[in-house]
Amino acid sequence: MTSTDLIRMSAAELGAAIGSGETSSVEATEAYLDRIADVDGDVHAFLHVDRETALEQARAVDARRAAGEETGPLAGVPIAHKDVFTTTDMPTTAASKILEGWRPPYDATVTSRLRDAGLVILGKTNMDEFAMGSSTENSAYGVSRNPWDLSRVPGGSSGGSSAAVAAFEAPLATGTDTGGSIRQPAAVCGLVGAKPTYGGSSRYGMIAFASSLDTPGPLARTVLDAALLHEAVSGHDPKDSTSIDAPVPPVVEAARRADVEGLRIGVVKEFGGEGYQAGVLQRFQEAVELLESLGAKVVEVSCPAFDAALDAFYLIAPSECSSNLARFDAMRYGLRVGDDGTRSAEEVMALTRAEGFGPEVKRRIMLGTYALSSGYYDAYYGSAQQVRTLIKRDFDAAFDNVDVLVSPTAPTTAFPIGERVGDPMAMYRADLCTVPANLAGNAALSVPCGLAPEDGLPVGLQVMAPALADDRTYRVGAALEAALGNKDNGALLNKNAFAV
Amino acid sequence: MSAITRDEVAHLARLSRLALNEDELDQLAAQLDDIISAVAKVQEVAKGDIPPTSHALPLTNVYRTDESRPGLPPEQALAGAPSVEDQRFRVPRILGEEE
Numbered sequence: 001m002t003s004t005d006l007i008r009m010s011a012a013e014l015g016a017a018i019g020s021g022e023t024s025s026v027e028a029t030e031a032y033l034d035r036i037a038d039v040d041g042d043v044h045a046f047l048h049v050d051r052e053t054a055l056e057q058a059r060a061v062d063a064r065r066a067a068g069e070e071t072g073p074l075a076g077v078p079i080a081h082k083d084v085f086t087t088t089d090m091p092t093t094a095a096s097k098i099l100e101g102w103r104p105p106y107d108a109t110v111t112s113r114l115r116d117a118g119l120v121i122l123g124k125t126n127m128d129e130f131a132m133g134s135s136t137e138n139s140a141y142g143v144s145r146n147p148w149d150l151s152r153v154p155g156g157s158s159g160g161s162s163a164a165v166a167a168f169e170a171p172l173a174t175g176t177d178t179g180g181s182i183r184q185p186a187a188v189c190g191l192v193g194a195k196p197t198y199g200g201s202s203r204y205g206m207i208a209f210a211s212s213l214d215t216p217g218p219l220a221r222t223v224l225d226a227a228l229l230h231e232a233v234s235g236h237d238p239k240d241s242t243s244i245d246a247p248v249p250p251v252v253e254a255a256r257r258a259d260v261e262g263l264r265i266g267v268v269k270e271f272g273g274e275g276y277q278a279g280v281l282q283r284f285q286e287a288v289e290l291l292e293s294l295g296a297k298v299v300e301v302s303c304p305a306f307d308a309a310l311d312a313f314y315l316i317a318p319s320e321c322s323s324n325l326a327r328f329d330a331m332r333y334g335l336r337v338g339d340d341g342t343r344s345a346e347e348v349m350a351l352t353r354a355e356g357f358g359p360e361v362k363r364r365i366m367l368g369t370y371a372l373s374s375g376y377y378d379a380y381y382g383s384a385q386q387v388r389t390l391i392k393r394d395f396d397a398a399f400d401n402v403d404v405l406v407s408p409t410a411p412t413t414a415f416p417i418g419e420r421v422g423d424p425m426a427m428y429r430a431d432l433c434t435v436p437a438n439l440a441g442n443a444a445l446s447v448p449c450g451l452a453p454e455d456g457l458p459v460g461l462q463v464m465a466p467a468l469a470d471d472r473t474y475r476v477g478a479a480l481e482a483a484l485g486n487k488d489n490g491a492l493l494n495k496n497a498f499a500v
Numbered sequence: 501m502s503a504i505t506r507d508e509v510a511h512l513a514r515l516s517r518l519a520l521n522e523d524e525l526d527q528l529a530a531q532l533d534d535i536i537s538a539v540a541k542v543q544e545v546a547k548g549d550i551p552p553t554s555h556a557l558p559l560t561n562v563y564r565t566d567e568s569r570p571g572l573p574p575e576q577a578l579a580g581a582p583s584v585e586d587q588r589f590r591v592p593r594i595l596g597e598e599e
Contacts, residue, residue, distance in 0.1 A: 105576045198556045212555045241562040242555075311539035322516065329517075331591050333580030345592040350519035362518055366509070366528055367535060369516045383542040385552030390545065392553060424531060425538050441556020467556070 003031035004500050011077050011171040011225040018065070018076035025065075025076030029058035029120050032078045036122065036169045039498060044144050045154075045164035047083050048090055049123035054078070057120045064118070073228055075118030080170035082161050083124035084131055085111050085216070086205040090121070094207045095139040096129045098328050098335045098356030108205025109237045110174060110216050117232040122170055126160030129358045130325065131181055131209045133157050134430035137421055138360040145417070146189060147498040148457055152414040155185030155430075161219050162189040167498040172229050173219040178209050179313050180410070180434025182217045183446035187409035187460025190448045190492050192226040192477060193219045194251075195434075197467045198441030199244035201230075202237035210320035211242075213313075213438040221493055222486075223447060223478040227255035230470070246468060249443075254471035258478035258487075260294050265476070266301030266402035271433045277412040279452025283459040284408045287449035290483050291406075291476065301398045301405060305390035306436050312391070313435040314428055315371045315384035322368030325361070328353060363424060392440045399466050404476055407433045409446040409460030437464050445473035447480055448492050458492065504533045 006014065006028050017023045033051050040046055061076040086092045086104035093099040107115070114121060128138035136144040136159030146154040147167040154163035158175030162185035165173050175182035177195035186193025194217045201216040208214060218229035230251050237243040267288055272281055292298045330336040330352035331345070338351040357365070371380040398405055411432055420427040437444035446460040461480065465472040478487075486492045493499065509529045513520045520528070571577075574587050583590040 102580050105572055105579060199559075238564055242557055242559060244557070305545065308541050308545040311541045314535065314539050315542060326517075330582060332589050334582070336582035339583065339592050341592075343592055344596070345594045346517065347519075348592045350514075350517045353517055354519040354521075357518070359524075362516075362520070362524070363528065363531060363535075365516045365518065366512050367532060369512045370504070370508075370532060370536070373512070373515070379543055380536070380539075382552060383546035384539075385554055386546035386550040387542045388553040389550050392556075424535060439553075439556070 001027070003034060006031040007035055007168045008500055009171070010222050011074060011220060012222070012228060014171055015073045015075065015077045019071065025058035025061040025120060026055060028076065029054050029078050029122070032122055032170060039167055040169060042145065042150060043147055043163050043167045043169065043498070044142055045080065045125055045160045045167065045169055046123045047093065047095065047126050047141055047160065050090055053089050054120055054122050061118045061120065072117050072232070074232055076120065077172065078120045078122045078170055079114060080123065080125045080161055080164040080173040081111065081114065081121045082127055082158055082174045082176060084127060084176050084207045085174060087111050087121065087124065090124055092124065094130050095127045095141055096356065096358070096361070097140045098352070100335065102334055106205060109202035109239060110233045111205060113233045119232070125164055125173060128157035128159070129361050130207065130321070131157040131176055131178055132321070132360050132364055134180070134184055134427055135420070136160060137417065138358055140358055143417055146414045148190065148414065148496045152416050155188040155414065157181040158185045158219060162186055162191055165189070165191055165219050165221060166493060166496060168500050171221065172225060174233070175217055175219050176206060177215050177217055177438065178213045179317060179438050180431040182219060183434050183444060183460065183462060184410045184430055186219050186446045188414035188458060190458030190496065191219050191221060192223050192445065192447050193217065194226050194230055194445040194470070194473065195437060195443065196230060196234055196470055197244070197443045199242050200248070200468070200470065201234045202240040202243050204237055204239040208324040210317040211324060212320060213317060215438070223474055223481050224252070224255040227251040227474050244468070249468055249470040251471050251474045254474040255478045257475055258482050260291055260296040260476055260479045263296045263404065263476065264402040265291060265296045265298045266398055266405045267298060268306065268405050268407040269300050269302045270304065270306045271407035275411055275429065276408065277452060279454045280408050280412060280459050283450040283452060284461055287461050287480055288406060291480060294479055294483060299402065301402060303394035303398060305387060305394045308387045309391055309436045309439060310428060310432050312384040312387035313431065313439060315380050316388065316439070318364040318368035319371045319381050320368070322365045322372065325365055328356065388439045391436050395436070395440045395442060395466070403465070404472050405464040407462050409433060409462040413452050413455055413457035413459060433462055442467055443470035443473050445477050447477035448486055449480060450484065451495070504529055504536065
């Protein structure tokens with residue numbers, strides 16, 4: 001098998017080929033490491049690649065298999081890991097200068113589960129600093145580039161992960177989704193990305209941004225691959241007090257089932273019209289019609305509170321971040337600036353944070369501090385929490401009548417690097433359609449639904465389901481993927497500039 | 501709601517422990533004002549007697565069993581510290597001169 005054959009395969013196919021002895025994890029890992037060496041100079045998906053550590057993991061999986069040990073469906077398959085998850089054998093920075101070179105003393109639960117499943121961690125991927133952003137332009141270590149067009153962003157915050165998978169530098173990647181940070185990068189890179197139900201995947205060892213919203217999840221080239229990774233990293237974790245003690249929804253079975261016969265699909269009325277790119281709406285509409293032709297019952301559903309979801313999100317998330325990021329105090333780990341013997345701890349802390357945090361992180365800390373300060377708390381944070389209740393009620397009412405809700409994943413295709421840097425509100429609007437699922441804690445998934453006619457860039461369709469009904473999002477995603485001819489590992493992806 | 505003043509921004513920066521420079525204060529005063537005006541819509545939508553939601557899950561007080569287990573050894577706990585002395589985190593002066 002040539003290295004091109006290996007990196008073209010889906011993760012499911014590669015796992016099966018390793019399992020049957022057709023190839024080995026070392027061969028597959030070498031193929032991907034070579035690929036990274038070839039193209040990552042252009043794409044800049046990775047912050048850290050460790051050839052020797054990756055090959056060591058691969059050799060261990062091959063040895064286990066050779067010894068006749070039973071291994072799982074993804075054993076030996078390489079993966080790109082978002083740099084927001086702690087890893088004892090690689091640096092963890094969350095793309096911030098304040099954590100430059102930091103080696104965590106423990107593994108995140110998601111990291112441990114990757115290791116348990118035999119996945120081979122190739123390296124750590126770029127992201128917006130502390131997962132705050134929609135483009136990776138907020139990384140302290142430079143922007144990642146969209147493999148479809150290097151002058152455009154790969155989405156964010158999990159943009160290094162989306163760029164890596166779209167450029168065939170990894171068959172799978174981890175991401176985290178606080179307001180759309182898995183689904184939007186997946187959409188603009190032509191990938192599948194899922195935000196599991198809140199509490200369905202563990203936050204232990206995932207550097208916190210907004211704890212009531214943060215959710216780890218998979219990015220992949222196919223729906224089945226995403227489901228396999230979803231299953232591998234999810235499930236109850238006693239180390240996370242918000243982890244749900246329930247079985248992982250049957251996402252792999254749903255991805256294989258791939259049928260929507262009789263499924264009731266609600267199209268969210270509020271997401272469309274002004275501010276949406278024409279080609280995005282066109283491909284979305286065609287996809288909905290396709291689902292209907294496959295036997296789904298499609299109705300329009302109104303969720304009026306969704307109109308205020310972005311506003312509520314940009315009060316709640318900064319509020320939580322202003323509290324969470326207080327831990328970066330220059331005392332126990334990370335950067336320390338200005339400790340010359342004359343300055344107090346408080347002065348050193350303020351100097352360190354001013355130098356260690358980038359502009360967007362500072363903006364959100366300040367915004368959150370404002371929204372939580374006395375005199376403004378009720379007007380801003382309090383009102384946003386009430387809107388959160390209304391959003392949950394809209395979802396509940398909708399799910400009385402439909403099984404899933406659908407919308408475009410993002411209002412536009414990938415935007416040019418630099419276009420929104422000076423305009424925070426324009427950047428925030430990339431999350432318009434994705435934030436309601438975070439605020440309500442529901443399951444959601446983005447699946448490619450074609451290329452926008454005006455720019456030839458990928459468009460994503462978002463499927464939202466009730467909490468713990470993640471399998472429904474995979475059913476719809478897989479049905480659409482099959483109907484569009486994308487099931488065969490990225491018929492769509494093979495149109496990008498980095499296709500192999 | 502009135503515009504966010506530069507003094508207010510400087511106060512928020514002190515509360516946030518961010519030693520911002522003059523340019524950053526100017527820029528943030530304008531940006532925070534823009535963002536707050538844009539998201540203030542929540543106040544119109546949240547009229548009436550609606551209970552707040554702080555969290556998607558109805559979980560309270562999740563306990564683990566109280567079992568002793570080894571913690572991090574000192575060398576690991578201190579491995580990332582900016583400054584160490586006698587197996588402890590060394591930190592700058594915490595109390596003021598007069599205290």
